[in-house]
Amino acid sequence: MKFSQSIGIQLQKRKELLYNLGAISSYTSMLIFLWHGIVILLSRQQPKHTLVLYAASTLFSILVMAPYKWDKKWMRIKTSIGMSVFGLSLLIYLFCLWAY
Numbered sequence: 001m002k003f004s005q006s007i008g009i010q011l012q013k014r015k016e017l018l019y020n021l022g023a024i025s026s027y028t029s030m031l032i033f034l035w036h037g038i039v040i041l042l043s044r045q046q047p048k049h050t051l052v053l054y055a056a057s058t059l060f061s062i063l064v065m066a067p068y069k070w071d072k073k074w075m076r077i078k079t080s081i082g083m084s085v086f087g088l089s090l091l092i093y094l095f096c097l098w099a100y
Contacts, residue, residue: 023078030085037092046100047093055093059086 033055040047062082070076 055090
């Protein structure tokens, strides 16, 4: 019982650090997704339909949720980056789907 309370206290003290680690992880995963799209484009491969659907649904969810996150500066930045990355990835996937 004492151990779980200690973990809870430490998490409360370091919540900003945890948030920043989560944000870095989120940006990293977006960049990996874009990198994958560029690799598919350069190797002239057709993407799997699931990737195209994932990029489209993620972009749609970001666009739909954007007005609710627009009040805070960092959320505007994160939302703008997400729209750019997933929009560009979707365009790359659709081009590769059409061209190859």
